[in-house]
Structures are given as structure tokens and as C-alpha cells.
Amino acid sequence: MAIRLIFTEDDEVLFKRTREVVKFDDKLGELFDDMRETMKKADGVGLAAPQVGLLKKAAVIEVDDIYLEMVNPRIIFAEGEQIDFEGCLSVDPSKNCKVLRPQKVTVEAFDRHGKKYQKELEDMAARACCHELDHLEGILFYEKAYKEPKKPQTEIIATDKEDTAQQ
Numbered sequence: 001m002a003i004r005l006i007f008t009e010d011d012e013v014l015f016k017r018t019r020e021v022v023k024f025d026d027k028l029g030e031l032f033d034d035m036r037e038t039m040k041k042a043d044g045v046g047l048a049a050p051q052v053g054l055l056k057k058a059a060v061i062e063v064d065d066i067y068l069e070m071v072n073p074r075i076i077f078a079e080g081e082q083i084d085f086e087g088c089l090s091v092d093p094s095k096n097c098k099v100l101r102p103q104k105v106t107v108e109a110f111d112r113h114g115k116k117y118q119k120e121l122e123d124m125a126a127r128a129c130c131h132e133l134d135h136l137e138g139i140l141f142y143e144k145a146y147k148e149p150k151k152p153q154t155e156i157i158a159t160d161k162e163d164t165a166q167q
């Protein structure tokens with residue numbers, strides 16, 4: 001196992017779509033071992049292959065007692081909403097922002113041996129899963145920053161009546 005370099009948003013690898021994994025070999029197993037170790041060392045809850053410079057559909061999440069290795073993952077069910085702050089090991093913490101995510105998801109993926117599985121995830125684990133799947137599409141979380149809905153305007157805005165009439 002080895003700690004891998006975590007690429008930052010200065011690198012274009014983070015903005016590219018990844019390719020499906022077709023070979024479930026020792027190299028893939030090694031990648032997962034390294035990604036888990038790298039994520040733990042960096043105190044993260046998830047890591048996707050582009051963050052270690054590889055354009056492959058592979059990602060890990062580790063939230064509390066849930067640890068998942070996901071190959072070619074897709075979300076097959078999503079329910080509810082949660083709005084909370086998000087950050088990323090590849091992005092400066094000053095860019096942390098709120099992101100709207102589903103409260104619950106079911107992810108379908110393959111494990112490192114090519115066995116297909118489904119897993120239901122909630123709360124933080126659902127958030128981490130969505131965040132990592134976005135990485136596999138070349139999307140960073142802040143591109144999805146949640147904007148608070150504007151409060152209804154109650155004040156009467158003084159306008160030039162002539163201008164208004166012409167609209």
C-alpha cells in the first residue's frame with residue numbers, strides 16, 4: 001500500500017469524465033488499497049480516482065462504519081433532500097459551500113473483484129457518495145453550490161413611473 005499524491009483543482013484531470021473500468025485485476029485492488037490509505041491519511045470521507053490522477057470510474061467512501069469500494073457506480077434511487085456544507089480533499093477549504101444532495105440514495109456498483117452490489121446510503125454517506133460520483137463526471141462540488149432562495153421582496157421599489165409604463 002502507498003499514499004498517493006492528491007491532485008488539486010489546478011490539474012485538469014479533475015475536470016474530465018472518467019472511463020469505465022473493464023479489468024478487475026490486481027492493479028485495481030492495489031488502487032483501492034492506496035485510495036483508502038490516502039483518504040484516511042488526509043482525514044477524508046471519500047476519494048475518487050481522478051483525485052489521484054486516474055481517469056477511471058473508481059471511488060471509495062468511508063463514513064462511520066460504512067466503507068465502500070465503488071467501480072462503475074451509478075445511483076439507481078434517490079429520495080429526499082439535505083443541504084449542508086461540503087468540502088473536498090482536492091479543493092482549498094475556503095471554497096467549502098452548501099450543496100443540496102439527496103437524503104437517501106441507492107448506489108449500484110461493482111466491487112474490486114467485479115461483483116455487482118447495491119447499497120442504500122443515508123445522510124453523510126449519501127452525500128459522500130454523490131460527491132464522489134460527481135468526481136467521476138469531472139464535476140466539483142462548488143459547481144453545484146446551493147443558493148438560498150431569495151426572500152420575497154416586500155419593500156416597494158421606487159421606480160421612475162414613465163420608465164415603468166414603457167415596459
Ligand SMILES: [Zn+2]
Nearest residue numbers: 087088089090
Ligand atoms: Zn472531492
